[in-house]
Amino acid sequence: MRRSRVLLIEDDRSIAELQKDYLEINQIEAEIARDGLEGVHRALNEPFDLIVIDIMLPSLDGFEVCRRIREKKNIPLMIVSARKEDIDKIRGLGLGADDYMTKPFSPSELVARVQAHIKRYHMLTGMDQKQDVLEINGVVVDKAARKAFILGKEMTFPTKELDLLIFFMEHPNRVWTKEQLFRQVWEMDDLEGDVFTVVVHVGRIREKLKKGKLSELPIETIWGSGYRFNT
Structure with missing residues (x-):
């Protein structure tokens, strides 16, 4: 059975690479998109089990990215941002995000949340059953x-x-x-x-x-x- 696959939409190279390293250490394949338009395109045209979206992105902000993906796909979406205001969290969750994490956070916390959302997604879609x-x-x-x-x-x-x-x-x-x-x-x-x-x-x-x-x-x-x- 293939490994779970995650798309990281993050323009900060060091943060994206750190997240990718921690996910792959835990047997989760991770790909990086560095701006909002690229992230939406890849999310809608490639198979992913979960998408992590930063809010402050070039070309499209994370809220618009979340909205466009949610219109077409029902996979788990996680927003990560330095913004801690409740209004941003409410907006993100209202646009269809499944989770909202505020920076800074530990990479291990990200991995734990990603694993939990993917497991739940696979259970709901029947993907956790032994594949024939x-x-x-x-x-x-x-x-x-x-x-x-x-x-x-x-x-x-x-x-x-x-x-x-x-x-x-x-x-x-x-x-x-x-x-x-x-x-x-x-x-x-x-x-x-x-x-x-x-x-x-x-x-x-x-x-x-x-x-x-x-x-x-x-x-x-x-x-x-x-x-x-x-x-």
Whole structure:
């Protein structure tokens, strides 16, 4: 399942980069828009799970950004601002913002609020349920139908190859040893020589991903450690 994705609409580069770093440390992908018009365009044309909006922005202020996004989308919106007046909070929440944070605040508080809003959003939309369809960087697997697609083209994977691919996609960006993969996917304790089975299956999966013409192969060999499926 893909990581949650957040758009930070913030013109202060240092603040935006700090927020981005803290979110990504907590496994939340973060993108930055540096003015109001860019923020609205990206919010309406790209998939995000939550949007953080500063009020003082070039081209459009945060209130107008919030209004335009809320007219088209129902995703969580958080306003952040140095303005502490109640009238600003009332205005922001009245325009459809789900939360209003006043600066300065700790990055950990931002992360906690973002996580809470995303969790609630996923619960309300059913996105927190275990997904039958996995999609990462052009690789799509329909678990229920036992079908895999590379850049939209169906590719046949035998049972254990597909099981291993699914396991990688359900646990991305983590290094797994051959022994761990054998235990998890084959559901047996590794016996001497059996880990070679993992090597063979990883090689076959890579060949099919390469045949599917991916620009970058997602399964990376971490020498001395094992394999990692990169997002």
